[in-house]
Amino acid sequence: MVTDLTVGKPRRVLMKFTLPLLLSVVFQQFYNIADSMIAGHYIGVQALAAVGASYPITMIFMAIANGTNIGCSVVISQLFGGKRMTHMKSAVSTAIFSSTALALILTVGGLFLSPILLRAISTPAEIEQDAAVYLNIYIGGLCFLFLYNIANGVFTALGDSKTPLFFLIFSSVGNIILDIVFVTKLQMGVAGVAWATFSAQGFASVAAITVLIFRIRKIESQKPKLFSGKMLFRISRIAVPSILQQSFVSVGNVFIQGLINGYGATVVAAFSAAMKLNTFTITTLCALGNGLSSYTAQNIGADNAKRVKQGFHAGIIIALLIAVPFFTLFFWFPEQSMQLFAEKGSTEVIAAGAAFLKIVSPFYFLITVKLVVDGVLRGAGAMNAFMIATFSDLILRVLFAFVLSPVFGACGIWYSWPIGWSIASILSLLFYCTGIWKKHLPSRSKSI
Numbered sequence: 001m002v003t004d005l006t007v008g009k010p011r012r013v014l015m016k017f018t019l020p021l022l023l024s025v026v027f028q029q030f031y032n033i034a035d036s037m038i039a040g041h042y043i044g045v046q047a048l049a050a051v052g053a054s055y056p057i058t059m060i061f062m063a064i065a066n067g068t069n070i071g072c073s074v075v076i077s078q079l080f081g082g083k084r085m086t087h088m089k090s091a092v093s094t095a096i097f098s099s100t101a102l103a104l105i106l107t108v109g110g111l112f113l114s115p116i117l118l119r120a121i122s123t124p125a126e127i128e129q130d131a132a133v134y135l136n137i138y139i140g141g142l143c144f145l146f147l148y149n150i151a152n153g154v155f156t157a158l159g160d161s162k163t164p165l166f167f168l169i170f171s172s173v174g175n176i177i178l179d180i181v182f183v184t185k186l187q188m189g190v191a192g193v194a195w196a197t198f199s200a201q202g203f204a205s206v207a208a209i210t211v212l213i214f215r216i217r218k219i220e221s222q223k224p225k226l227f228s229g230k231m232l233f234r235i236s237r238i239a240v241p242s243i244l245q246q247s248f249v250s251v252g253n254v255f256i257q258g259l260i261n262g263y264g265a266t267v268v269a270a271f272s273a274a275m276k277l278n279t280f281t282i283t284t285l286c287a288l289g290n291g292l293s294s295y296t297a298q299n300i301g302a303d304n305a306k307r308v309k310q311g312f313h314a315g316i317i318i319a320l321l322i323a324v325p326f327f328t329l330f331f332w333f334p335e336q337s338m339q340l341f342a343e344k345g346s347t348e349v350i351a352a353g354a355a356f357l358k359i360v361s362p363f364y365f366l367i368t369v370k371l372v373v374d375g376v377l378r379g380a381g382a383m384n385a386f387m388i389a390t391f392s393d394l395i396l397r398v399l400f401a402f403v404l405s406p407v408f409g410a411c412g413i414w415y416s417w418p419i420g421w422s423i424a425s426i427l428s429l430l431f432y433c434t435g436i437w438k439k440h441l442p443s444r445s446k447s448i
Contacts, residue, residue, distance in 0.1 A: 050130035051273020071239020081301025137194035154167035175200035270352035289375035296379025380437035393424030
């Protein structure tokens with residue numbers, strides 16, 4: 001279902017549009033969490049640590065896929081909002097072809113570099129083999145990852161947040177079932193966790209692309225170009241900064257993971273579990289930001305700055321409401337949250353992970369501001385401001401992790417999150433208040 005986000009009451013439109021996006025994240029993160037839960041409970045703490053040790057590297061590939069998603073989504077939203085359907089179709093096909101080529105290149109390079117990357121982050125010897133198995137299987141499925149992200153981005157750009165949800169629900173349930181079968185029945189160990197994700201993600205991507213092509217063909221237009229160099233350049237103007245930003249964050253997390261690996265498998269396992277929960281929260285809030293990007297892009301295409309402001313205010317309210325249950329759960333019940341991944345007897349793992357959750361969860365209310373502003377800046381194409389705020393967060397987080405850890409131990413690393421979030425949120429809000437995003441309105445710029 002294609003939806004025009006340039007009409008209707010902004011708060012109602014955003015809530016109706018973003019609710020499926022939020023549910024999609026819940027299911028996506030649920031099966032990511034299920035991987036770690038099954039690894040921790042049915043294979044052991046070392047398996048949990050192995051999945052966690054490879055996580056920052058997998059996030060680099062995810063960052064590139066998400067950046068590509070953002071680039072095509074913003075451009076397609078702007079074209080759709082401006083009713084330029086032929087160009088919009090050309091953007092869709094160009095995005096599919098170019099992202100597939102990129103995924104193939106990354107698959108070959110990733111399989112070659114994976115052992116080097118694991119050694120570079122000082123992966124403990126006792127989990128290195130399992131981490132390599134998990135990582136290589138994950139890399140083998142990169143084409144599926146990229147195709148699904150492109151399909152998801154296009155659906156979202158067209159105002160359809162329900163179709164990706166249906167695919168993700170089926171994929172999530174399938175992933176969990178396969179996790180249980182591969183790990184508990186077939187005794188495949190860490191490889192079973194990876195193959196479950198590979199299989200579920202593969203089905204979802206093929207189904208999503210098939211439905212997308214059928215849906216796009218039904219939209220009336222002149223015959224579009226299947227591949228356009230100009231459209232690729234236009235998508236790249238948004239995608240490349242997004243990829244750099246998200247990759248920079250992921251590379252920074254690799255440095256932090258290397259620092260954490262020095263504390264041994266127990267702390268690695270604790271960080272892996274706690275980060276799954278923290279990522280659940282942040283990714284949920286990012287889903288709202290991504291929805292706001294499509295909303296902003298369509299209204300930028302329609303030259304309606306007032307409606308963008310209304311969407312921003314509505315987004316802040318929705319985001320703060322979303323943050324409340326996560327804060328309540330992780331701040332007041334951190335040990336119980338950690339027990340999702342570790343047995344009650346794993347007291348050191350639970351204590352280290354609980355400390356992380358108690359330190360970062362009060363700052364969820366602050367990071368919501370940045371993530372909502374991110375949605376507006378991306379949707380408007382104001383990528384320089386977006387990157388400055390995000391890079392500041394990461395640079396400070398990595399810097400303070402290395403500065404504070406010798407003094408406070410692992411907790412010093414945990415403290416770096418609130419510091420980075422606080423400064424980045426202030427910067428983002430300043431960028432929004434200066435109105436830099438308005439420079440990209442069609443009436444002020446011919447580049448949109």
